[in-house]
Structure formats: C-alpha cells, structure tokens
Amino acid sequence: MRKTVATLLLLVFCLAAGAQSVVEKMSLEEKARCVVGFKRALWPPTNNGIPGRTTPLPACGIPSLVLADGTAGVRLSRRGQERATAFPADITLASSWSTEVVREVGAAVGDEALAFGVDVMLAPGMNIIRNPLCGRIFEYFSEDPVITGKMGAAYIEGLQSRGIGGCAKHFTCNSQETNRGHNDVRIAEKALREIYLRGFEICVREAKPWTVMSSYNSVNGAPVQEQRHLLTDILRGEWGFDGAVMTDWSIVPHNTAAQLHAGNDLFMPGADHQVEAIISGVKDGTIAESDLDLACERIIALAEKCADKKPAAGPDLEAGRAVAHNAACESAVLLENNGMLPLSGGGRAALFGVRSYDLVARGAGAGFVVCPPVTQIYAAFRDKGIPTDEEIEDLYLKYVAFAEADIRLNEKIKVHIGLPLLPELALSKKLVESAAERDDYAVITLGRTSQEGTDRKLKDDYYLSDTEKALLGDVCEAFHARGKKVAVILNIAGIVETESWKSLPDAILNVWLPGQDGGAAVADLLFGKVNPSGRLAVTFPKDYFNVPGAEDFPYGDLSEGRNYDYTCYDEGCNVGYRHYLSSGVQPSYPFGYGLSYTEFKYSGAKVRTSSKKTVVSVTVTNSGAAAGKEAVGVYVASPDGIPELKAFAKTGLLAPGSSETLTFEIPADYLKTFNEGKNCWEKRRGRLNVLIGADPSDPKIKLTK
Ligand code: GLC
Numbered sequence: 208m209r210k211t212v213a214t215l216l217l218l219v220f221c222l223a224a225g226a227q228s229v230v231e232k233m234s235l236e237e238k239a240r241c242v243v244g245f246k247r248a249l250w251p252p253t254n255n256g257i258p259g260r261t262t263p264l265p266a267c268g269i270p271s272l273v274l275a276d277g278t279a280g281v282r283l284s285r286r287g288q289e290r291a292t293a294f295p296a297d298i299t300l301a302s303s304w305s306t307e308v309v310r311e312v313g314a315a316v317g318d319e320a321l322a323f324g325v326d327v328m329l330a331p332g333m334n335i336i337r338n339p340l341c342g343r344i345f346e347y348f349s350e351d352p353v354i355t356g357k358m359g360a361a362y363i364e365g366l367q368s369r370g371i372g373g374c375a376k377h378f379t380c381n382s383q384e385t386n387r388g389h390n391d392v393r394i395a396e397k398a399l400r401e402i403y404l405r406g407f408e409i410c411v412r413e414a415k416p417w418t419v420m421s422s423y424n425s426v427n428g429a430p431v432q433e434q435r436h437l438l439t440d441i442l443r444g445e446w447g448f449d450g451a452v453m454t455d456w457s458i459v460p461h462n463t464a465a466q467l468h469a470g471n472d473l474f475m476p477g478a479d480h481q482v483e484a485i486i487s488g489v490k491d492g493t494i495a496e497s498d499l500d501l502a503c504e505r506i507i508a509l510a511e512k513c514a515d516k517k518p519a520a521g522p523d524l525e526a527g528r529a530v531a532h533n534a535a536c537e538s539a540v541l542l543e544n545n546g547m548l549p550l551s552g553g554g555r556a557a558l559f560g561v562r563s564y565d566l567v568a569r570g571a572g573a574g575f576v577v578c579p580p581v582t583q584i585y586a587a588f589r590d591k592g593i594p595t596d597e598e599i600e601d602l603y604l605k606y607v608a609f610a611e612a613d614i615r616l617n618e619k620i621k622v623h624i625g626l627p628l629l630p631e632l633a634l635s636k637k638l639v640e641s642a643a644e645r646d647d648y649a650v651i652t653l654g655r656t657s658q659e660g661t662d663r664k665l666k667d668d669y670y671l672s673d674t675e676k677a678l679l680g681d682v683c684e685a686f687h688a689r690g691k692k693v694a695v696i697l698n699i700a701g702i703v704e705t706e707s708w709k710s711l712p713d714a715i716l717n718v719w720l721p722g723q724d725g726g727a728a729v730a731d732l733l734f735g736k737v738n739p740s741g742r743l744a745v746t747f748p749k750d751y752f753n754v755p756g757a758e759d760f761p762y763g764d765l766s767e768g769r770n771y772d773y774t775c776y777d778e779g780c781n782v783g784y785r786h787y788l789s790s791g792v793q794p795s796y797p798f799g800y801g802l803s804y805t806e807f808k809y810s811g812a813k814v815r816t817s818s819k820k821t822v823v824s825v826t827v828t829n830s831g832a833a834a835g836k837e838a839v840g841v842y843v844a845s846p847d848g849i850p851e852l853k854a855f856a857k858t859g860l861l862a863p864g865s866s867e868t869l870t871f872e873i874p875a876d877y878l879k880t881f882n883e884g885k886n887c888w889e890k891r892r893g894r895l896n897v898l899i900g901a902d903p904s905d906p907k908i909k910l911t912k
Pocket of ligand 1: 258276329376455456573659
C-alpha cells in the first residue's frame with residue numbers, strides 16, 4: 208500500500224505548479240473523478256480493511272489517498288495477517304482529562320497509519336454524547352463541548368504531527384444511530400452553536416484538521432451534507448477551516464449538486480452515478496464548474512499535505528501497546544472505594560464475570576480494531592504473581608472457548624466489526640459460596656459493547672441483566688458474610704445504571720473500553736502501581752429517565768415518526784451536567800467525578816481578565832500519602848447562569864506533600880453566549896462566577912470576577 212517514488216515525484220512536480228493550475232489542465236471527467244471516491248468495489252473492505260480511497264489521476268499527478276478508520280486505531284480486516292494496536296476508545300480517553308495523553312495516542316495511531324500506508328485517519332469521533340443509549344457513544348468524548356473540542360484537537364494534532372490527516376467527524380448532530388441516514392434533528396440555534404458545533408469549532412480553530420466528515424443526518428429539515436450554511440458559511444467562513452470536507456459513507460442517495468455547492472469536496476465511498484451526475488450537472492448548468500474546481504483544488508491541497516510524510520517504519524506494536532496501556536491507566540475512573548483498594552497482593556482472588564476472561568478492549572463497527580492478543584484481567588493477575596481461584600478460572604475459560612466457537616459456527620462474523628459479546632455466565636449460589644470459603648477477595652468484571660448503525664437498549668444494556676444482578680448480589684452476600692471484600696470493574700462502551708447496586712461492592716473502577724492492554728492496566732490500578740486519576744466526562748444518571756431529553760431519543764423499537772424520522776433536541780443547552788445543575792436532579796455519579804488513593808488541596812487561586820482572554824491559576828498540593836495526579840476544571844457562570852466548563856488540565860504525578868500550579872487561558876470568544884434573536888455571539892453581562900475543580904457540583908474554590 209506504499210506510494211511509488213515515481214508517483215510522489217510526479218505529485219511534487221505537479222503540485223509545485225499550484226493546485227489551481229493543475230485543475231485548469233484537467234478535463235471535466237478528471238475533475239468529477241477527483242472528487243468522488245475510488246469505486247464502491249473497495250467496499251466491503253478489501254484484505255486490508257480500508258473503507259475507502261480517493262481516485263488516482265496519474266495523468267494529473269494526483270495519487271490515490273488511503274482513508275482508514277477508526278477512532279481506536281487503524282482498523283484492518285481479520286482476513287489479513289496484519290495487526291494494529293487497539294487504543295482506548297474516545298470515551299475512555301476523555302476520562303483522562305489530559306490533552307497530553309490524547310495527543311500521545313493520536314501520534315501513536317499516526318505512526319501505525321504511516322506503517323500501513325494510510326493518508327487520512329477517519330478519526331476522532333466528536334459528536335456530543337447527548338444520551339447514554341447512543342450506539343456510537345464509545346467513539347465520542349463527552350457531553351461537554353470543551354472536553355470534546357480540546358480532546359479532538361489533541362488527537363488530531365498527534366495524528367498530523369506524523370503527516371497523517373485527521374478527520375473531525377461527524378459534522379454535525381450525529382448523536383443517535385437509529386435511522387441515522389434520514390433522521391432530522393430539530394434543534395434551536397443557540398443549542399446548535401453552544402453545544403453541538405462548539406466542539407468542532409474549538410477543534411478546527413486549535414488543531415486545523417486536514418479534513419472534516421459531513422454527517423448522514425439532517426438538521427432542521429435539510430440534510431447536513433446539503434447545507435452550505437453549515438459546511439461553508441460557518442465551518443469555513445466563521446471558523447477558517449481550510450481543509451477538505453468529505454461526506455460520510457453516504458448510505459442514502461443525495462442531491463450531488465446540492466452537496467457540492469454546500470461545500471463537500473469528496474464524495475465517499477464513491478459511485479459511478481455520482482461521477483455521471485457531476486458531469487451532467489456541469490453540462491446542464493445545475494452545477495457551477497467553479498464549485499467543482501474549488502473541490503478539486505482542496506483535494507489536491509490535501510494530497511500535497513499527505514505527500515509530506517516521514518518514511519514509514521514499523522508498525523512498532525510494542526510501542527503501541529505501551530501507549531495504549533498508559534492511556535488506559537490515565538483514563539480509569541475510581542467510582543467507589545471503602546478502603547479495599549489498592550489491593551495488597553496478599554491472599555487469593557476469585558475473578559468473576561466473563562469480561563475478566565474476555566475483556567471488551569474496543570467497540571464494534573468503524574471503531575473496531577483487529578489487534579494483537581488482548582491482555583486479559585485474569586492473565587494480568589497471574590503475570591503479577593497474584594494467586595487466583597483456578598477452579599473459577601477453568602470454568603470461565605471453558606465457557607469463553609465454547610461460546611466463541613459457537614458464535615463462529617453459527618454467526619457470520621463480520622471480519623471488520625468484531626464478534627458479538629458473549630452473554631454473562633450464570634453461576635450457582637453453591638459455587639459462589641465455595642469460592643467465598645476458599646478465597647480472600649473477589650473481583651467481578653461487567654462489560655458492554657456497542658456499535659454504529661444501532662443504538663443501545665435499556666434492557667440488559669443500560670440496565671444490568673438479571674444474571675449480572677444475581678452474580679453481583681450472590682458474590683457480595685457470600686464474601687461479605689465472611690468479612691471478605693468485593694471490587695467491581697466496569698468494562699463498558701457507555702453509561703450504565705449504577706444507583707441501584709453501587710452500595711453492594713466495596714469498590715467500583717470504571718475502565719470503559721481500555722484498549723488491548725486493558726487487563727494489565729486494571730491490575731496496575733487495583734494493586735496501586737498506578738493511582739486512578741480519571742474523572743467522568745459524562746454524567747451517570749440515577750435512572751435513564753432522569754436524562755434530559757430521555758423521551759426524545761429512540762429507546763424503544765421504532766420504525767417511523769418521533770425519534771425515528773425526526774428527533775427533537777428540546778432540552779436545548781441543558782445537556783448532561785448543565786441539566787443536573789440547573790434542575791437540582793441528583794445524578795448517581797456527576798460529571799467530573801472520580802476518586803483517588805490520595806487527597807489534594809487547592810490554594811492560591813487567581814483570575815485575571817483582559818479583553819482577549821481570562822487567565823486562571825491555582826496551586827494543587829498532594830495532601831495524602833500516595834503519589835497521584837489531579838484533574839482540574841475551570842467553570843464560568845453568569846450571575847444567574849449555570850457553570851460551564853471552559854478549561855481543564857491535569858497535574859503531573861505529585862509525590863505526597865508536593866505541589867503544582869496550573870494555569871488556564873480562556874479566550875474571550877469562548878466566554879461569549881449565542882443570542883438567537885440577534886443571531887450572533889455576545890459578551891456575557893455582569894460579573895462572572897469562576898468555579899475551580901473537576902466536579903462542578905462540588906467545586907474546590909469559588910471566585911467572582
Ligand atoms: C461509517 C461511519 C464513519 C466511518 C465510515 C467509513 O458509516 O459513519 O464513522 O468512518 O463509514 O467506514
């Protein structure tokens with residue numbers, strides 16, 4: 208898949224002449240082919256799993272650019288022999304509250320993309336997590352636009368530092384999978400601007416992504432891919448985006464002329480009827496050739512950026528595993544701990560739950576990765592020399608082997624989107640009691656996966672299944688009856704219900720989808736080699752129906768009408784923590800929540816405001832007994848408003864007693880609010896309340912400026 212030297216030399220020569228002069232020499236057919244993906248014949252993915260590429264035009268010196276999924280690493284196909292690192296999913300990375308961690312993952316994905324001859328990674332996913340049941344929740348970062356924008360920018364900066372294009376997707380409001388090709392999002396301009404576009408805006412302004420992917424859905428009655436107001440007036444006119452816009456893998460026929468005029472430069476995966484439509488459209492005047500020329504120039508400019516790459520080496524999968532491991536450790540969120548953790552390593556562990564033996568390392572669909580063997584939790588315990596209950600282990604391993612064989616025999620395994628999840632194994636009380644008798648503590652791992660194209664369900668997905676509830680109850684009862692402790696590991700693609708059972712175990716550690724080295728990360732976190740420092744970037748509600756807009760989401764079986772043909776975002780800006788803070792409804796775990804094995808104190812907070820920016824600084828001191836890292840958020844609220852996150856950062860590893868001063872710069876523009884009546888951004892009035900701390904419902908410091 209590597210480019211020939213001749214192609215590169217030809218390209219450099221032609222491009223040196225300038226994109227415009229190249230386009231002037233192109234025929235109408237060459238131009239049409241330049242902006243349409245290189246035939247659907249490549250779909251489903253060929254041996255290497257690549258979902259698409261641009262059309263090669265050697266006579267014009269334009270190479271074919273290879274576009275690869277996905278958000279957790281280079282997605283190859285099982286049919287091939289090659290493997291790529293499965294990094295933690297976007298929702299996992301967001302919980303690190305560290306743009307440095309995310310940038311490092313982006314760079315590592317870029318290194319592997321280089322090795323596989325990829326030019327543009329179709330990542331990161333940057334839609335807002337409006338609802339826990341969104342099928343692609345794991346491919347997105349947060350309910351908050353600042354975390355979304357900053358993490359997306361960091362990921363893309365990492366990718367592009369390796370000469371690999373990033374792709375901010377799916378622009379915009381692709382926050383459900385049900386009927387994703389036709390669903391019309393009905394949303395007020397203020398919410399669109401302040402919540403659903405702001406993340407993309409921050410990413411475009413700060414990271415300058417080489418591409419943006421326009422989404423399948425419609426917004427306020429028109430397909431996004433046909434809205435010039437979004438793809439040109441706002442994206443390019445207001446934010447200064449200077450890259451190429453590609454369509455998502457358009458599963459529904461669109462008006463090609465309208466798409467081109469709206470500002471799409473590349474029609475993916477591409478079909479001959481689109482080439483023909485463009486040629487006939489230019490000939491009959493329904494397509495302005497100037498629109499086509501502009502799109503060609505942007506594709507040529509993209510090819511020029513992609514040509515400037517370091518020679519490929521690798522892939523270095525051991526280096527990838529190390530980056531994935533570190534990111535998983537930084538992103539895990541400790542939700543409960545009554546002193547059970549960190550574990551001392553003494554005694555024997557009973558490891559329950561299929562996921563302790565078959566970790567959900569990554570999600571399915573475009574976010575899937577065919578990776579080297581996943582580090583399992585049970586194996587990581589063994590690698591640390593921690594005694595585990597072999598009778599329990601043997602039972603689960605046999606079940607996993609049988610269940611997987613059964614799936615392979617009876618289900619068509621879609622080679623590039625992963626296996627369906629094995630159902631949880633029901634254990635008898637007698638077996639649990641016998642384990643409680645002979646073992647010293649228990650760890651139960653509960654898992655969830657998810658995938659594009661379908662949304663999650665309430666039963667046995669958001670809510671625990673009866674089998675999981677029975678396992679949890681039986682293990683806690685049997686071990687607690689003997690004065691022994693139980694920890695739960697959440698290995699989940701998205702938010703699950705926690706309120707009804709979170710008081711049962713002695714500790715809960717949420718590792719989300721931790722990537723291929725997740726088992727080793729879990730062991731390092733449980734035994735204190737790493738002190739958990741993650742914070743939630745989404746709210747865990749007490750119940751699904753506490754979610755703002757819960758009824759405005761397809762949580763049941765639908766085939767038409769509300770939440771299928773159209774979805775009303777009537778909650779407006781009250782997404783996630785904004786809702787819980789303004790309504791007073793208490794969540795199970797709030798946005799920004801996370802525990803540590805140590806404590807931190809805050810001091811010396813300062814706020815300085817100028818016409819261009821507001822600078823906030825604060826000193827964080829480790830006042831506990833274990834080294835650790837602290838994530839800090841800065842929230843700003845108008846006198847009568849609710850706090851909104853405007854900046855965040857994480858300290859380095861602080862030894863007990865040591866301190867670090869964090870400084871946050873908030874551009875004046877990011878403090879503005881959108882005035883719907885005047886259709887413009889405007890400065891907030893009155894004094895600002897500044898809250899410092901990761902959890903806005905429990906700020907460490909409050910200031911008024
Ligand atoms: C899919 C997804 C998109 C992915 C593309 C290529 O439909 O929506 O995220 O990058 O097609 O696989």
